[in-house]
Amino acid sequence: MPAIPGPGVPTPLTVIRRAAHALLLLAMVPAAFADEKLYIYTENYPPYNASTTGQGFAHNAEDISGICADMVKEMMARVNYEYVMKMRDWSLAYDRVQGRANHALFCTARTDEREDEFQWVGPLAPIKWTLFAAPDSDIELSSLEEAKQYQIAGYKGDVMSDYLVSEGFDVIMGVSGEQNPRRLTLGQADLWVTDGLVGPLVAEEEHGITGLRPVLVFRETPMYLAVSTETDPGIVQDLQRGLDEARGSGALDSIVSRYQP
Template identity: 35%
Template sequence: MGILLRHIFILIIIGCSLSVTVIKTGWSEDLLFFTEQYPPYNFTGPNGKVSGISTEIVQEIMKRTGFAYRLKLTPWKRAYELTLSQKNTCLFTTGRTTERENLFKWITPLTENPIVLFARPTSTIKIMQLSDLSEYRIGGYLGDAAVDYLVTRNIPVETVRDDKLNVRKLQGGRIDLWVTGEMAGQALADKTGHDIKKIFTLTAIAGGIACNLHLSNLITTRLQQELNTLYQEGFIDRIYQKYNPDLPVPVYKTK
């Protein structure tokens, strides 16, 4: 009996060791976070480093977890495709839409982003409902949730790979309307020195961190827990106040 108990004890120790190894292996590689130029949520700051509301939230989450990570500024479409295909990757700020829900593991919310239609300041276009859009040329950003919102409702959108081009197209009369996030669109227009006016709000989309489906649940659960804590401590409110007190702060709900 003594020998048998010793063998069982040894097997238990080995089993525990293997369990620890599996957990560590899930965290052994750096997480790679992709993001894009989407002010004020993520953008290149004056010092050349990635900054913004969502960026600072992600950085604080990672600081608290202690997980090794890298942050890479990448064109949206490319970043989106890489996150779908590479297991240790995440992407922010990603609109959490119905179409994307089952494509990623989510850590949310980072933002609550109104999706709007902009026009030239002199435009007389009036939109009361989606059916009113059929007679207008609409521009958008390739792969953007704002574009997806219209396309899935059978409203065609002309897309470009750089959203700044839509500001120029709008001013030049090559499109009648520009569909985009309200704050990001206004920030781009201000940066390029163009005036625009909001004429219609389509919806509001929660934005968050979208991670590859094969990323360990241990990691995504921990990231969500730390985001929850940031809301509870008032960190999220302070970050929004820092960048723009008028920005809508996501409504935090206890999980």
């Protein structure tokens, strides 16, 4: 006959019940407290994302700033996930994120063509699809169709460049857009497609070129944090909640105001 436990000593059945209860509680822990690490990529695209070291790449969040970068950091401060933020060439980062759980990319234009490729957190900030000409150019445009007669500088993986290629425009595709202002001034391209804020900033900071002429704004799209489809939707919901809280607090408006001239 087994011994009877004394007062205060749990029976084997009580121990089993307590263990089962503990396992149940552990299973109910929200995703926000799970041991998840997120890998977030961006490109050098000032003033939205920029390397603080002056280089076109970065290995951690401390070396990345900009409108969208600061918005993403503000969002991450409101959720319980560890994360790594890196800056790479856009085409490399875009390919890196797809097909990998817990990977994301910003600032990504949300278009119909990309809708099913990612889960979306946002919006962050809008971009204006703009065609720039050299300071001494006499090109005038009243419609996008009129630009088909010109050679346009773009870059691989950029949504604006890819759109123009799909519509039959003559686009020079580089690895990044940093050399495109020089292409305009050297006569290697007639126009440059980029965001309305990015164009003049890159031209002046990278090449000392001022006076670029915005000859046509032909579209505006919101930019988002694009999260891989392999990522748990619960994580995406947590990130959206964090961004919404940041917006509601006024933190996102404060970020935008810091970068306005």
